[in-house]
Amino acid sequence: MSSGSPARVRRIPYGGRPKYVKLSPGDDGEFLADVFFEDPRTFSPKPGPLGQIHAWGLYPYFSEDPELNSNSGEVDEETLNLAASDGMQSMMRQMKAQMMYYKNRPEDQFMKVILERKRQQLKDMDLKQLDKCDVMVKITMTGMRNKITKESRVWRQFKVSAGITLSAFQDKVVAPIMGWVRNFHCYTFTDFRDGALFGPESSASVDSMHIAQVGYAYLPDNKYKLAHLFGKEGDQIGYLYDFGDKWQHHIEILKIYSPEESTGKIEIIDGKGMCPGENMNGNLEYADFLDKYDRASYTEKAAQKREVLETPNYKSFGKPPSLFDPAVFDIKAARERLSEALSSSASVRSGAKTFNIPMMPGGEAILDDITSGHLKKGQTSTKQHADDGPGYWRETTSNTKDSRKEAVCASCGKPAGPDVELKTCSGCRMVLYCSAEHQKVHWKASHKKQCTRNHTPQEKSS
Numbered sequence: 001m002s003s004g005s006p007a008r009v010r011r012i013p014y015g016g017r018p019k020y021v022k023l024s025p026g027d028d029g030e031f032l033a034d035v036f037f038e039d040p041r042t043f044s045p046k047p048g049p050l051g052q053i054h055a056w057g058l059y060p061y062f063s064e065d066p067e068l069n070s071n072s073g074e075v076d077e078e079t080l081n082l083a084a085s086d087g088m089q090s091m092m093r094q095m096k097a098q099m100m101y102y103k104n105r106p107e108d109q110f111m112k113v114i115l116e117r118k119r120q121q122l123k124d125m126d127l128k129q130l131d132k133c134d135v136m137v138k139i140t141m142t143g144m145r146n147k148i149t150k151e152s153r154v155w156r157q158f159k160v161s162a163g164i165t166l167s168a169f170q171d172k173v174v175a176p177i178m179g180w181v182r183n184f185h186c187y188t189f190t191d192f193r194d195g196a197l198f199g200p201e202s203s204a205s206v207d208s209m210h211i212a213q214v215g216y217a218y219l220p221d222n223k224y225k226l227a228h229l230f231g232k233e234g235d236q237i238g239y240l241y242d243f244g245d246k247w248q249h250h251i252e253i254l255k256i257y258s259p260e261e262s263t264g265k266i267e268i269i270d271g272k273g274m275c276p277g278e279n280m281n282g283n284l285e286y287a288d289f290l291d292k293y294d295r296a297s298y299t300e301k302a303a304q305k306r307e308v309l310e311t312p313n314y315k316s317f318g319k320p321p322s323l324f325d326p327a328v329f330d331i332k333a334a335r336e337r338l339s340e341a342l343s344s345s346a347s348v349r350s351g352a353k354t355f356n357i358p359m360m361p362g363g364e365a366i367l368d369d370i371t372s373g374h375l376k377k378g379q380t381s382t383k384q385h386a387d388d389g390p391g392y393w394r395e396t397t398s399n400t401k402d403s404r405k406e407a408v409c410a411s412c413g414k415p416a417g418p419d420v421e422l423k424t425c426s427g428c429r430m431v432l433y434c435s436a437e438h439q440k441v442h443w444k445a446s447h448k449k450q451c452t453r454n455h456t457p458q459e460k461s462s
């Protein structure tokens, strides 16, 4: 979330001489965020009012904005706890740096040290068997509460193994359970204990250009597990979806099960509220949208309903809800999205979904050629034409099985691990299972129709 105030005239810290990073001659540090004048080797990020560190601790918090803070009652403490990057300042800085630096901008010099520090710490981290434990989690959309009852308007509760790789967690669990589109916008997970960020490696999402507003850099989320981001029950993990809209969520660890009690099976328990529409401008605007809906007349409600149903997660990539009520969580639909995601290949982040409108005759064919030139082995470029107008969606998909690191059982979602070996379906060699039993269950439920070779699951699998 960027604060609405324009870039203020400010005093450049340390007379424009940073403690560690090197500015190119001619760069006076104008618009460079204050934090980059510090020494990253000794930098100690400051927590927000709820004791959580957001976005590596690079930005001030909303609570430090006198204007927002004085509006007490209007802005809740979850929102005041968020990092407030100055969108205008970061945009001005980006333009300036583009002209002065070919590479290794001061921001990059600083983040390189910060990332390396965290990488080392993760290498030495003792997970204390947490990755062998299932956890009950609750994901809540931050600061989106009913004005009167103060209850969170959009949340989901589910059980998952903490041994799941963060990339698979986002792609096959969080996105489908919430109701967001898979492989569309960029995202980060935050370890609130130190503000460390994790996100998709080589993401091609259009919104990833706004990275200077959400933390500048992150560690690759396909190398770390959910268990790396928390230590005990009650801990929270941040989840930011879409660097443009900045949909803020927090994931609370409600319960940690012992390894003996853990099965690895993903189970959706409960929830509330429809997922907002993609591109509906983030938590605060959607909260206003819901407040307006509460008070709206019948015709106004119908117009708002159309607005939601026109968004990609309801129109192009999901079923419109059978009952339109922003307060309702359709658990059956969420379970269907989850099982579909579990039995599919992992998203190809370098080929994220984009919406294209051909600008000239033959434009689509030209783009087809360019895209196929960039495809790696085992990848396909898929297109989905809109039913109205000339636009179409393009995405790169994988037609090979997932890497061992990121794979989960296509039936239950149990992740592969040091003591968990997943077996490949011998028919299609695409999906993996934690047990012969789950292979049978999945075969009967859906895989019989999807498997490229119509074989019986009892056949030898390797």
Ligand SMILES: [Zn+2]
Binding pocket: 409, 410, 411, 412, 413, 414, 433, 434, 435, 438
């Ligand atoms: Zn299984």
Ligand SMILES: [Zn+2]
Binding pocket: 425, 426, 427, 428, 429, 430, 431, 447, 450, 451, 452, 453
């Ligand atoms: Zn198969």
